[in-house]
Amino acid sequence: MSEISYRKIAIDGLWKNNTSTVQLLGLCPLLACSNSVVNGLGLGLATTLALAASNAAVSVIRRQVPDTLRIPILVMIIAAIVSCIELVMHAYTYQLYQILGIFIPLIVTNCALLGRAEAFASKHPPLPSAFDGLMIGAGFTLVLVLLGSMRELLGNGTLFANMHLLLGETARNWTVTLPGYHKFLFFILPPGAFLCLGLVIAGKNVIDERLKARAQVEVAVTPAGGKRVRTTGHIA
Numbered sequence: 001m002s003e004i005s006y007r008k009i010a011i012d013g014l015w016k017n018n019t020s021t022v023q024l025l026g027l028c029p030l031l032a033c034s035n036s037v038v039n040g041l042g043l044g045l046a047t048t049l050a051l052a053a054s055n056a057a058v059s060v061i062r063r064q065v066p067d068t069l070r071i072p073i074l075v076m077i078i079a080a081i082v083s084c085i086e087l088v089m090h091a092y093t094y095q096l097y098q099i100l101g102i103f104i105p106l107i108v109t110n111c112a113l114l115g116r117a118e119a120f121a122s123k124h125p126p127l128p129s130a131f132d133g134l135m136i137g138a139g140f141t142l143v144l145v146l147l148g149s150m151r152e153l154l155g156n157g158t159l160f161a162n163m164h165l166l167l168g169e170t171a172r173n174w175t176v177t178l179p180g181y182h183k184f185l186f187f188i189l190p191p192g193a194f195l196c197l198g199l200v201i202a203g204k205n206v207i208d209e210r211l212k213a214r215a216q217v218e219v220a221v222t223p224a225g226g227k228r229v230r231t232t233g234h235i236a
Contacts, residue, residue, distance in 0.1 A: 006131060013135025019112040020143040020197075021204050026110045029103045030144060031193040035155065038162050040148030041141065042096045043103060045166075046085050048137025050107050054078045055121040055133035062122045074117045075108070082107045096165040112136060143200065150196045155188035157181030 019025040026047075033043045057077050065073050086104050089097040097104065107113070116136055121129040153159050157178040163171035186192045 006128070009128065009132050010135050013132065013137075014139045014142065015204075017136075018139040018143065018204075019136060020140055021201050023112070025112045025115070026140065027197075029106060029110070030140075030147070031190060031197065033100055033103050034144050034147035034151060034193060034196075035188050036152045036162065037145055037148040037160055038096065038166050039099060040144030042089075042093065042166050043100055044137070044141025044144040046089065046104060047107055047110065047112075048134060048141055049085055050078065050082050051113055051116060051133035051137040052130045053081045053133070054113055054117055056126045056130040057081065058117045058121040059124060059126040059129035065122075070122070071114075071118070074114060074122075078113050078117065079108045093166055099165070112140065146200060147193065147196050150199075151187045151192055153178070154184055155186070155192065156183055 017023065020027075020030055029043055029047075034040045054074075054077055058074055061073075082105060085107075086097075089100075089104060116133055120132045124132070149159060152161065159176040160171075160174040163174045187196065
């Protein structure tokens with residue numbers, strides 16, 4: 001694949017085809033585990049690793065899998081990879097694993113994993129497939145961290161609290177606290193998650209509309225006078 005294709009994969013995964021703000025997939029873990037930055041980052045990294053590994057594995061065996069057994073085999077591959085990730089988290093980030101609870105094994109049921117394995121990895125070589133999974137996971141992680149930041153800051157008045165659960169003792173003192181701020185429980189509860197996600201999606205739509213409007217306005221330089229003329233859709 002060319003460099004332009006990799007660029008398109010990155011833009012689609014991070015922005016244009018983001019699973020959280022465009023496709024609205026994986027909303028259950030997105031809303032449930034985004035009440036703090038560390039929770040969102042932990043789940044996002046686990047999902048990203050599962051996406052990249054499952055896409056690569058599916059791509060490697062794509063020509064050996066018969067169509068009649070493709071979906072069950074894809075599910076088994078994803079489940080095996082998620083189980084390995086769960087065991088690693090259980091060993092090295094046990095407290096965070098307990099906080100995230102059932103949402104780690106439930107990564108298997110995230111439609112984004114099966115969807116990318118079916119739509120992309122089963123039709124492309126391993127390297128582009130792994131990169132596609134990495135970018136889709138990164139887009140999901142960015143939304144998780146953004147929601148976690150909003151909800152943690154508005155709900156608890158803190159930011160980056162308990163980061164040592166994921167990054168070790170060096171991150172224990174990373175907590176930023178708003179002085180004199182009273183906790184706003186609404187943003188920690190599920191209604192607050194829906195509200196914050198709605199604001200994120202609305203903000204993305206506003207940015208997309210402005211980019212679209214800017215793209216429709218071209219600045220052309222006339223050959224004779226060298227003046228810049230604003231045109232819409234044609235060159236003056």
